Amino acid sequence: xxxxxxxxxxxxxxxxxxxxxxxxxxxxxxxxxxxxxxxxxxxxxxxxxxxxxxxxxxxxxxxxxxxxxxxxxxxxxxxxxxxxxxxxxxxxxxxxxxxxxxxxxxxxxxxxxxxxxxxxxxxxxxxxxxxxxxxxxxxxxxxxxxxxxxxxxxxxxxxxxxxxxxxxxxxxxxxxxxxxxxxxxxxxxxxxxxxxxxxxxxxxxxxxxxxxxxxxxxxxxxxxxxxxxxxxxxxxxxxxxxxxxxxxxxxxxxxxxxxxxxxxxxxxxxxxxxxxxxxxxxxxxxxxxxxxxxxxxxxxxxxxxxxxxxxxxxxxxxxxxxxxxxxxxxxxxxxxxxxxxxxxxxxxxxxxxxxxxxxxxxxxxxxxxxxxxxxxxxxxxxxxxxxxxxxxxxxxxxxxxxxxxxxxxxxxxxxxxxxxxxxxxxxxxxxxxxxxxxxxxxxxxxxxxxxxxxxxxxxxxxxxxxxxxxxxxxxxxxxxxxxxxxxxxxxxxxxxxxxxxxxxxxxxxxxxxxxxxxxxxxxxxxxxxxxxxxxxxxxxxxxxxxxxxxxxxxxxxxxxxxxxxxxxxxxxxxxxxxxxxxxxxxxxxxxxxxxxxxxxxxxxxxxxxxxxxxxxxxxxxxxxxxxxxxxxxxxxxxxxxxxxxxxxxxxxxxxxxxxxxxxxxxxxxxxxxxxxxxxxxxxxxxxxxxxxxxxxxxxxxxxxxxxxxxxxxxxxxxxxxxxxxxxxx
Numbered sequence: 001x002x003x004x005x006x007x008x009x010x011x012x013x014x015x016x017x018x019x020x021x022x023x024x025x026x027x028x029x030x031x032x033x034x035x036x037x038x039x040x041x042x043x044x045x046x047x048x049x050x051x052x053x054x055x056x057x058x059x060x061x062x063x064x065x066x067x068x069x070x071x072x073x074x075x076x077x078x079x080x081x082x083x084x085x086x087x088x089x090x091x092x093x094x095x096x097x098x099x100x101x102x103x104x105x106x107x108x109x110x111x112x113x114x115x116x117x118x119x120x121x122x123x124x125x126x127x128x129x130x131x132x133x134x135x136x137x138x139x140x141x142x143x144x145x146x147x148x149x150x151x152x153x154x155x156x157x158x159x160x161x162x163x164x165x166x167x168x169x170x171x172x173x174x175x176x177x178x179x180x181x182x183x184x185x186x187x188x189x190x191x192x193x194x195x196x197x198x199x200x201x202x203x204x205x206x207x208x209x210x211x212x213x214x215x216x217x218x219x220x221x222x223x224x225x226x227x228x229x230x231x232x233x234x235x236x237x238x239x240x241x242x243x244x245x246x247x248x249x250x251x252x253x254x255x256x257x258x259x260x261x262x263x264x265x266x267x268x269x270x271x272x273x274x275x276x277x278x279x280x281x282x283x284x285x286x287x288x289x290x291x292x293x294x295x296x297x298x299x300x301x302x303x304x305x306x307x308x309x310x311x312x313x314x315x316x317x318x319x320x321x322x323x324x325x326x327x328x329x330x331x332x333x334x335x336x337x338x339x340x341x342x343x344x345x346x347x348x349x350x351x352x353x354x355x356x357x358x359x360x361x362x363x364x365x366x367x368x369x370x371x372x373x374x375x376x377x378x379x380x381x382x383x384x385x386x387x388x389x390x391x392x393x394x395x396x397x398x399x400x401x402x403x404x405x406x407x408x409x410x411x412x413x414x415x416x417x418x419x420x421x422x423x424x425x426x427x428x429x430x431x432x433x434x435x436x437x438x439x440x441x442x443x444x445x446x447x448x449x450x451x452x453x454x455x456x457x458x459x460x461x462x463x464x465x466x467x468x469x470x471x472x473x474x475x476x477x478x479x480x481x482x483x484x485x486x487x488x489x490x491x492x493x494x495x496x497x498x499x500x501x502x503x504x505x506x507x508x509x510x511x512x513x514x515x516x517x518x519x520x521x522x523x524x525x526x527x528x529x530x531x532x533x534x535x536x537x538x539x540x541x542x543x544x545x546x547x548x549x550x551x552x553x554x555x556x557x558x559x560x561x562x563x564x565x566x567x568x569x570x571x572x573x574x575x576x577x578x579x580x581x582x583x584x585x586x587x588x589x590x591x592x593x594x595x596x597x598x599x600x601x602x603x604x605x606x607x608x609x610x611x612x613x614x615x616x617x618x619x620x621x622x623x624x625x626x627x628x629x630x631x632x633x634x635x636x637x638x639x640x641x642x643x644x645x646x647x648x649x650x651x652x653x654x655x656x657x658x659x660x661x662x663x664x665x666x667x668x669x670x671x672x673x674x675x676x677x678x679x680x681x682x683x684x685x686x687x688x689x690x691x692x693x694x695x696x697x698x699x700x701x702x703x704x705x706x707x708x709x710x711x712x713x714x715x716x717x718x719x720x721x722x723x724x725x726x727x728x729x
Contacts, residue, residue, distance in 0.1 A: 028104060030103065034046075035048065037299055070082050073268065076148055086262045093142060093173055108133070109132070119505070123318055142169050143286075146165055153318070161294070163179075163180060174283055175281060179274030196228055197226055199529060211263060213262070213263065214261070217258075224253070231564070245300070246303060248298045248300070250534075250535055250565055251273050251535070252539065257273070258274065259273040275501060319535050319539055320539070325542055335364070337577060348397060354608035371422075376444050380417050382422050410470075412463065412476070431448055460510055467518050473521060476526055524545055538570055544570055546573055546599060549583070560644070563651070569632075575596045575601075587718040597722070598664055628662045636653065648666070648667050658701075661681075663709075666720045669717050686700070687701065
């Protein structure tokens with residue numbers, strides 16, 4: 001059984017073959033955190049807690065003067081009753097106070113895992129896969145119940161956590177803060193790792209030691225953001241890719257979030273994650289219920305690489321859903337960088353024809369096909385085909401594409417509205433706004449108010465019609481600005497600070513309905529590239545456009561950083577034209593192909609203008625990708641050389657049976673008279689003999705992993721090599 005309850009000591013033990021998580025109900029009231037880490041067997045878990053009176057740490061229990069909430073490692077702490085550290089939640093009552101006393105009331109243990117209503121969450125396909133613990137705390141004076149939910153999976157080193165408030169009393173309560181999890185570690189000798197960036201430079205890796213005080217990342221942009229990903233990790237000081245303890249947490253949510261780590265004077269560390277409390281509150285009325293998003297918690301004793309591989313498998317298998325979850329994706333050609341808004345039906349057909357000749361499987365029509373969309377200044381909201389550009393409509397173009405033996409895809413941006421649009425002129429109150437304040441445009445557009453049911457219904461109905469109007473196999477769902485003037489004309493004053501979260505609930509309802517109605521469409525999420533690359537969107541759309549920056553050299557860092565949490569199969573990665581449209585750099589076509597082949601391969605250029613030699617190279621690379629894409633998309637990733645550490649980078653993917661592997665090696669800048677480099681591979685079978693690139697030399701797995709593979713001496717900038725390894729039978 002993965003969850004045991006020791007009633008005598010008040011201890012819950014959640015475990016599988018690799019990980020344990022222990023909670024104790026101290027004095028029958030307070031859920032205390034005992035342990036999270038490698039699987040343990042224990043008879044005296046309660047002995048791990050020690051109590052000692054500390055100056056200025058109040059004694060919460062008169063009968064136990066050595067006990068204080070200020071020093072107790074807690075599961076879900078509050079503020080005001082003696083704990084001066086950062087709380088997991090805060091409520092405000094009708095009298096204006098923010099004091100609560102939530103204590104243990106009951107618990108429930110059951111097989112499987114229940115869905116979280118209205119929010120994306122991990123799931124089970126069979127109840128035997130997992131067990132769930134729900135601990136209920138109650139403040140009897142307020143009539144507030146708090147449900148702490150934990151699920152442990154049998155075959156993953158993953159524990160999920162979420163919380164929910166239930167109002168059983170008689171007076172309104174405001175939720176001012178509601179983290180989805182909080183964990184107290186008994187020491188602070190950790191490094192803190194997170195992924196930061198901006199548009200065109202997403203998910204760069206930052207690692208720094210913990211220090212006294214608070215370290216925090218967050219987003220208040222109305223999206224998980226380019227700036228910070230909703231993921232953090234704590235690493236032991238010696239942890240590297242393959243060794244050391246690593247604790248990673250990732251929020252299944254696409255809106256405003258906060259993750260923080262607090263180190264107190266006694267060198268303990270409190271890690272928390274959830275909805276950003278800034279500009280947030282939720283009015284909880286009698287009989288009401290508030291559910292917080294779910295957090296994925298991964299422990300690895302095998303370093304950062306072990307943590308990543310767990311996240312990769314779990315996100316692929318128990319967060320992503322639908323028919324595309326377990327299959328590779330078609331190779332696509334997108335017209336955006338080839339034409340931008342300046343296209344007609346003839347030009348699109350030429351691009352599709354050229355792509356088909358090279359082996360491309362999917363043509364994607366990007367922005368500019370609707371309304372009077374000659375540039376980015378108008379028509380968002382007017383989802384009617386521009387017959388000047390497409391006289392035969394989407395149906396005519398898609399039929400042409402399908403007859404070529406290709407699939408047809410479409411770009412949309414449903415969440416936005418242009419001030420210059422028929423929709424805005426008809427419904428100016430349908431955007432996020434505050435009466436009497438300016439409406440700040442960004443990219444000449446405003447954000448529709450998805451907290452309003454009628455707006456959500458309009459989008460569901462409109463895009464049902466759009467997706468039914470042609471033979472559409474793929475949809476790129478874009479969102480190109482963040483929220484300003486966050487207010488809703490449909491909410492009363494006391495609920496205005498609910499707007500951003502209600503927006504996310506509305507968005508999730510829309511995409512849930514549309515993906516349910518169109519299960520055979522591959523949806524790819526996008527937010528100016530990687531501005532909403534999070535598990536929440538992956539629950540509905542099993543692929544995300546990794547970045548608007550398609551420069552191969554920059555993409556090395558972006559995709560390497562993204563791989564810390566996310567598997568290759570969810571990353572959209574395209575070959576684009578040179579000089580690159582974002583940074584002006586020229587890189588060889590073969591390197592651009594190799595970088596794009598480490599995710600879902602696509603092309604975004606005027607492929608018809610390639611030279612004969614370049615077309616031949618593209619066709620060869622597409623054939624190569626078909627050979628390796630199962631390994632890339634579903635294999636185990638091993639990062640070997642970091643682009644953040646120097647001019648060389650390398651990583652490899654190994655099939656589950658270790659029979660095949662693909663190694664990518666890149667050098668961005670060459671150096672004169674370089675040293676010999678020998679690269680030690682990982683993840684292979686020691687006893688298997690591997691042949692590389694169908695060549696004449698064969699190596700034992702142990703040779704390649706312990707002695708290494710000689711890398712070529714490189715004289716040219718922006719060089720890349722792909723090695724295909726196959727075990728001999």
